[in-house]
Amino acid sequence: MPLNSYPTTVTKETLEMKVQAARNKLYVDVGFWGGLTPDNAHNSSALTELLDAGALGLKSFMCPSGINDFPMTDENDIKASLPVLAMYKRPILVHSEVPQPSEEQEFSLEQRRKYSTYLNTRPATWEREAVSKLVNLASDTIVGGSAEGAHIHIVHLSDSGETLNLIKEAKVRGFKLSVETCPHYLSFSVENIPDGDTRFKCAPPLRSEENRKKLWNALINGDIDFLSSDHSPAPPELKLLEAGDFLGAWGGISSLQLVLPITWTHAKENGVPLEVISKWWSSMPAKFANLQNKGSIEVGKDADFVVWDPETSFDVNEDFQIFHKHKITPYSGSRLFGRVIATFVRGQMVYHEGHHALSPCGRPILASVTENSVGHHFI
Secondary structure, eight states, rough: OOSSSSSSSSSSHHHHHHHHHHHTTOOSOEOOOOEEOOOTTTTTHHHHHHHHHHHOOOOEEEOSOOOOSSSOOOOOHHHHHHHHHHHOOOEEEEEEEOOOOOOOOOOHHHHOHHHHHHHHHHHHHHHHHHHHHHHHHHHGGSTTTTTBBEEHHHHHHHHHHHHHHHHHHHHTTTTTTEEEEEEHHOOOGGGOOOOTTTTGGGSSSOOOOOHHHHHHHHHTTTTSSSEEEOOOOOOHHHTTTTTTTTTTTTTOOOOGGGGHHHHHHHHHHHOOOOOHHHHHIHHHOOOOOHOOTTOOOOOOOOOOOOEEEEEEEESSSSOOOOOSSSOTTTTTOEEEEEEEEEEETTTEEETTTEEEOOOOOOOEEEEEEEOEEEEEEEE
């Protein structure tokens, strides 16, 4: 992602800097997204250079990102980027929340320790307003439209109500619009979050149990296209664990290591077979990002796969080995199914039974442009 790094990846030069910094340090193959901000959104030359340098697409926020040098965009900024993205047939990923006017309120520490207080400051209307604006923009992506070839993607959907209905209607009308959700929105609901447990804070917020069940139905029915982790770890001091202050804590959930067993555990309860999970986590994301050599086990494609035991359960407790830099996760205390035994990247084993490869074999994946199509190359 283009932020939570310094400098943010919003120019050709900063993308090249990030790719250079990643050399010989990657244990898996990694693609890079460029950032869309008000500073480059109306500069087609700057966006062209960023995409020419290999960005898989662009990412923007319609609300404050939490990073000062990655300011939020509005619909005019996003609209300005679509003709350039259309030429490259690459997507824009949008954090889809638009803050709504509200009265200033003072909250006591007791109130700040309740997840419901945080949830009420970030209601579903934020998502609905953002997606409504994006649907209007996506009308230009239809065949024959002024932005035909562009693709608007809504990241980490939380609201299964009016927001999701807007997305479904746009798809029926042929707009180039897609959406993802994340394991935490499918696993947790506000009714079960303990006071002060800021490990559960994320944006958009977790919502009701009824909302969680509706998200599962939408995913199973194909209204939600695929899954992503939205992995956002933070040092303990940023999560304000001692104070338990949901309004002041960093918003982000750490889960990357666990996404397969998390999904499988809940999928079993919903009667979803492994082949569908592979679609949600592998083939659909690869297709979305135009990664032609990724996403499925087929002759001629990269031999990327996981060896795992779907029947074995394990507890995420103090004895469980978490490989994330920061060990804080709301999944602590959970019992999950599906133990990862080994992981392969292009046929090379990079993980086995708690041990990683001694040297990194991963490569940066950069988008490349040929005369008639978009491809990807390793460097």
